[in-house]
Amino acid sequence: MAAQADEKESAESLLAEIQKKISDAFDIFDHESNKTVDVREVGTIIRSLGCCPSEGELHDLLADMEEEEPTGYIRYDKFLPIMTGILMERKYKPAPEDKLLKAFEVLDSDRKGHLTAEDITKYMTEEGEPFTQEELEEMLSAAVDPDKGVILYRDYASLMSVDETA
Known part of the structure; x- marks a missing residue:
């Protein structure tokens, strides 16, 4: 009891x-x-x-x-x-980092390890549930590496994932 x-x-x-x-x-x-x-x-x-x-x-x-x-x-x-x-x-949980990485890797067909802002803009506005211009700009401001001008998606995926222990 x-x-x-x-x-x-x-x-x-x-x-x-x-x-x-x-x-x-x-x-x-x-x-x-x-x-x-x-x-x-x-x-x-x-x-x-x-x-x-x-x-x-x-x-x-x-x-x-x-x-x-x-x-x-x-x-x-x-x-x-x-x-x-x-x-x-525990509904609507964010995707884990490994799943995000796999999604980015699918988009990176040449296996360069990065995506351009143009690539991501095309995918996010023309495929699936399209991002709004505001959502797209917000994402790009966080995702694009300021020195290289591309999205180093391995780094970005770890930023996007949520630590479940927190």
């Missing part, structure tokens, strides 16, 4: 910790301190919590969080249970 009580206490502790993280992240964007955030900032909040949903998945999450009549704002009491479920289930 004691083991079951410890397990329950541990689960409650984890839940409380997750909900505190969610609350802290939400509060940063709750500029008017009224338990609402601009719907356009929800993706940033979700990503700050270590989740990487696609734009389609984010759109579905927003639909679940919005009011019957969308107001342009998301209320904390709608955000919290959905985000708690996502974090408890």
Whole structure:
């Protein structure tokens, strides 16, 4: 019985910790301190919590969080249970470094060990779920090596991966 009580206490502790993280992240964007955030900032909040949903998945999450009549704002009491479920289930986890490297290697058909900004721009705007111009510029500013002018994807993949122990 004691083991079951410890397990329950541990689960409650984890839940409380997750909900505190969610609350802290939400509060940063709750500029008017009224338990609402601009719907356009929800993706940033979700990503700050270590989740990487696609734009389609984010759109579905927003639909679940919005009011019957969308107001342009998301209320904390709608955000919290959905985000708690996502974090408890460990959904939308970022890809591990080895998987990112394999993806870059597929794009680097000549095995040069790098990609040009032009290559990556083409792939990110013409294939799959296209990046917006803003997303592309943000990525390139972080990815392009300032000295060589190319994306040294081995270095970039390690920057993009998340340390699960943190």
